Structure formats: C-alpha cells, structure tokens
Amino acid sequence: MATSNNIKKKKTKPAIISEDQITKKQSTLYAFISFAVVVVLWQLAVLFLPNFGNIFPGPYDVVALMIKIVKEPVGRLTLFAHLGWTLKRIFIGYIIGAVIGVITGLAMGTSKLANAIISPVFEILRPIPAIAWVPMAILWFGLGEASKYFIIGFSTFVICALNSIAGARATSEKLKGAARMLGASERQLFSKIILPSSVPQIFAGLQISLSASCSTILAAEMVRSEEGAGWLILRGMNTGNMTLVLVGLIVISVTGLILATVMRAIERKAISWSFRGK
Amino acid sequence: MNNEVVIKCENISKTFPTADGTAFDVIADFSIEVNKNEFVVLIGPGQCGKTTLINIIAGLEEATSGIVTVGGELVTEPDPKIGVVYQETNLFPWLTVMGNVEFGPKAQGESKASRQERAQKYIDLVGLTGFENQHPNKLSGGMQQRVGIARVYTNEPLVLLLDEPFGHLDAQTRYLMEEELEKIWRQERRTVLFVTNNLEEAIFLADRIVLMTNCPSTVKQEYIIDLPRPRDITSREFLKIREEISKNLDLTS
Amino acid sequence: MKLSKMKKKNNKVKYILISIISFTVFLIIWYMVTDVFKLVKPISLPSPVKVLESFINKFTVKRPDGSTLQAHVLSSLRIVLTGYIAGSIVGVPLGIFMAWNRKADMFIRPVFDWFRSVPGMGWIPVMILIFGINIASKAAIVFAISFVAILINSYSGIKNTNPVHMWVAQTFGASNKQLLFRVAIPSALPHIFTGLRQGLNQAWASVVAAEMIGSNRGLGYMIQMNRENSRADLIIVGMLSIGLVGTILSFVLQKFEDKYVRGRH
Structure with a gap:
C-alpha cells in the first residue's frame, strides 16, 4: 500500500514553518562564516580594486589603527580615554533623561489631569529630533559638558516618557477593578498595580533610548569637544581619514551592543515574571 | 453504514528532541481507522500530542515513525482533501468572512462565480448570512468558529480534522455550536476526526469515541456510541455512557 | 447609559x-x-512674539541664512523622500526575502546584524567621505538609516506570522507562493508599516543632522547658520518647523496605513 512510488516529492518549506530548528551551534557557525566572508571580500576589494581602496580602507588598516591608538593618542587622548569620556556623557545624560522621562510618562499615563496639563508642550517638543537641539543647547548651556548631557537627556526623555505613558495606559482595567474592589487606595492602585504592570514597557523604553543614546552621542559631540568616540569620527571626517571614522564607528557599535546586553540582563532580573523577561 | 476506511493511522510515533538533548515522546504507537462518513472523537487528558497528531494526519508535520493514509493515499504533505479547523485564531484577520470562506478554492484557482456560490451556501448553512463583508475581529468567538467550519466545508475535503474547535468558547456558546455542528454534519455527511477534552461534547457528537492516554499519547480504549441523533445530554442512556467512560478517563493530569 | x-x-x-x-x-x-x-537675554531665549514675527517674516525674508523657510523645507523634503523611497523599495522586499528564505536568513542576517548596530548618525561621516558634500551623500544617509528600520520590521513581521494561519492555508492547498503573498505578507503588513513609520522618523532626523554638517540649504542648515549668527528666534522657528514637518509626514503615512491595513483593531 505504501509503496515508494506514490510518495510525492516534498516541497521545500519556507524558513518560518520549517520543522527542524537550527541549533545554536549551527547559527553561530553560519554567523562566523558569513562574517569571515565579508571581511575577506572587503580586504580583497581593497587590494584589487584600485578606486575602492582609495575611498575605503581595508579591515587590516582599520584593525591596525585601532591597535595603534590604544597606545598612541589621537588628539589629546588614547582610544580608551576617548571611550571613557563618551561613556560618561552617555551615562549622565541618559540617567537624567530616563528619570525625568519615566516620571513624566507615568504621571501622564495615570492621571488625566497631568496628561491634560503636560501634553500640549510635550506634543510640540516630542517630534523635534535630539540633533535639532544642538544649536539651542549651545546657546543655553555653552560649549561644555552640560549641553552634551542635555542633548542625550532630551532624546532619552522623549523615548522613556512615550513608553511609560503606553505602559501605564495599557494596565488592564480588570486588574484595576479587582484592586479597587479589594479596597486599594488610589496611591496603592498606582504603586501596587499600575507601576508593576508598566515595568515591562518602561524597560522597553530604557532599552530603546540607550541604543538611541549611542547614536545621539555623535550629535552631542558635534558640539565643540576634543574627546570622545563621536569626536574621533568627526575628526576622521574633517581630516578625510576614513580609517579613523571606521574605528570610531566600530568602537561605538561595540559599546552599544555591550550596553544593550547589560541592560537586557538587568531587565531579565527585574521582571522575570513578565513575558519580556523570559 | 459504509465500511470503507478513509483515514488510517498505523503505529504513529512522534519524538521531539528537547533542549537538554534527551528525547521526548509525545505520541507512541498510535493506530486508528476512521470509516467513510464516520464521526470519530479523540478524547484525552492534558495538552500532550493532540495537535501534533492532527498536524501529522494533515501532512503538516512528519511522524518519527509510522504511516498515515487518507483515501488510500499516503499523506506526505498538506492536501486540500484534508481540512482542518483549529481551536483558535485560524481565521485570516485581514480577510472578510467571504474572503476567508473562499480562500481554499481561490488558492486552487477556481473561478470567482463558482467558488463564491459555494462559499455563500456554507455561510448560509452556518447561519452567517449578512456577515459576508465583516472582518473576523467584528465577530464573536462562536461566529468566528462558524466561519472556520464554513471555510473548511467550502473546500469540499474528503475528511475533516477538528482540533478542539470549541475549546475557547463559553459553555453556553459551546452547547449551541455542538448542536449546530451536529446538524450541519447530518445535512452534509463527512468523515470527521474531532479532538476534545470534554466528555459530554464527545458523547454528544461521536459515532465512536477513542480514549487516549496522556504523554505519550496512544489508544487506551474505544467506545461505539449508538444513541439516536440528535442526542439528549440529560437522558438516562447518555448519562450511563458518560458514567462508564469517565471511570476510565483520567482528566486529572 | x-x-x-x-x-x-x-x-x-x-x-x-x-x-x-x-x-x-x-x-x-x-x-x-x-x-x-x-x-533672560533675547540671545538665549527670544520672546514668543518675536518668534512668531520671525516665523511669518521667514516666508519672504532670505537673510541671514540665504533662503526662505519654504525653500529650506522643500530642500529637506526632497532629500528625505528620495532616500526614504529608495530605502523602502529595497528594505521591504529584502526583509521579506530574508525571513522567507532559510539560506538567505542564515548568511545575510549576521552581516545585517552587524550593519544595523552602526549608530544611525554614524552613516553621516561615512557617506560624506564617499560621496562628498552634496545631495547624493545626504540621500545615501537617509537611505541607510531608513533601510535598516524598514528591513528589521518587515523581517520580524514575516517571522511572526501565526503558524496556525500557515497550517490552515497549507491544508487548503495553497502553494508556497500563495503562502507568501496571501498569508505571510498580509499578516506582516502592520509590522511593515511600523517599520515604514520608524524609518521615516529616523530619516527625517538624519536629514537635519546631515544638513547641519554639510549643506547650503535645508532646515538643518538653517538652524546651524542661525546659531552662528546668534539668531535664537530663527533657531526656534527652524526647530518648530522640523517638528511640524516630521509630524505631517507621520500623519500622512498613518492615513495611508489606516486605508490599506484593514481588518485590524
């Protein structure tokens, strides 16, 4: 009955419904192979395409420069000192922006009155990208560190506020009703129900704004500075040194990835009960 | 009754590898035969293996060992002659009721007039006349499941597989839908394999009940239900059968 | 009631x-x-009356930054739309393809993951060094930034297709092509639109950034020049215009989405 000649040939199934899962080992291997292929092709292009090499330095040059500036300073500082400045700016701006953003967002999401008061100004400021604040930041805070904190802080503030609003508003009416029925006061309703159930969304905001900070820092360091990974990139651009630009980009990208991983670990600890924490 | 075998499962087993590298048996040595136009209900405790079994019969998943034939042909891939209704979210939310019901014949390139005529017939049959242009999110859970049934009937499959189709409905709607499904089935006889964990539903609908064990799933016992249709769930005979099976049915796990 | x-x-x-x-x-x-x-000194915060006055005058006065407000807006819009449309045309199909094809997924995705970890603003110096200070480099910046957001969302939209929908379609005899065009893409549309919206927002911000670094027209250039001229009133006019145009762009896209993504809540 089940002879082999009436077995139809199986269609290849699309990736999203394929049954055999790729193991972690396999996917690491593929990632490594494709990464290696790109690096090799890149190096080959630099070696054998004369025009390409003039515009774009090869991976060897980039790594060589990176190693060199670990010891020798660019501008006033070495690579890690530049990175240190950048991290300091990100942290200070980010923490200020996140605290104000989460508080504002929770207030707007919880209280209709607070929302009515804050939202007109908030809605005007929200769509203005952080970079567009650079000129005003300079006029208000000068060319020093404060204006850089302000720019990072503003971008963080908007993202954190938006996510906190969404988190507070998404609190299940059933939960709120149940808490009221059990005699919770308005204050308890906030601290015991709304706040915990907004936490996953708040963390989403913290995560997104942290990645955004790593991009905004470039804008912030366009305000006159002589240090920082963003400054390395700008210096590279102004002197036509693409190698330095790429070194700066790699440093910032890797920093961003590390920060995101740390943030995710914190999040997993903090909200192990939620679906996002799994 | 016609005794031509339509669905035949022979010694089906399914094993999944787990994260820690050990094997996990969901289905072990499962065999069953379903005759033409017979209504067979699989009933078993827990969440183990039932959807996987339906997917294997439908050709969506491969069994680790064993073979499935439908209408005498080996099942190796999904086929329009095998229709499936799942417990939840099986309607395409971006299509209207009509769009959902005509999906199958449309996928197979049937002409618009002919497929819509048939779709309309089954929309009418499940009592959704007038809702053709609504999107599923405007419908209640019971109505959504009616669309699912109309959709699978419109495709004119040889066999129908229903995987706990009323599992998400409230008790009241569930009774209504059971009656409705039974009525539709009496009007349009099909070979049905119906999965549930509700014994009352099973006895109400089935010609034959196949009792399954929990993890790994396999056949524990079979019962022929020869009560006249439509059945009265409060009748003495009904309750007697219920009593008898429930002794053997371990729903605790 | x-x-x-x-x-x-x-x-x-x-x-x-x-x-x-x-x-x-x-x-x-x-x-x-x-x-x-x-x-406060008007040089750091001008009065609202002064800002409104400058806003109205800016439609006719070219000084001190060389162009009227509408000329700046049009210049920025032209760049953002060029780069963004190109980013969508490449990003949406490539995202769908990566999610649908296992081989493409395995090999392109690691490279793409690396590509997308580059901070958005980082594209500015790269493109300026490759193309020079001109419209092409700015359009390329917008392209790179919007492309990443659009591709990620199209990709995850397809990946998140409900498997039950796929099963059902398969049992109805849908071919692979039909699975893609009748099931996966329609169900991914909301995600795709999220990507298009995110991409547009980021593209708009990046135009402003690019114009601040190298340009002779556009809203970014306008605020940058007016900082050098210490005209805080015109900086605020420029910032508000940036916000307003950004909002209008999102609004238009939202209307488009409401019209074409039906059957959702």
Missing part, C-alpha cells in the same frame, strides 16, 4: 479646556520672563 456617555463627553471637554489653559500659561510665562521682566 446615556448619562454616563454625557459625563464622559463633559470630562473630555474639561480636559481639553485644561490643556488650552496650560498651554496659555506656558506662553504667558515665556512672555513674562522674556519681554516683561527681561529675566
């Missing part, structure tokens, strides 16, 4: 009134600290 509805409506009116009052108070405070009590 009727009563509670009326109450709700009254509440709504109440909160709108509060919003209006709050905004008026904001303007009055701004006016007080600048024009009335002169607590």
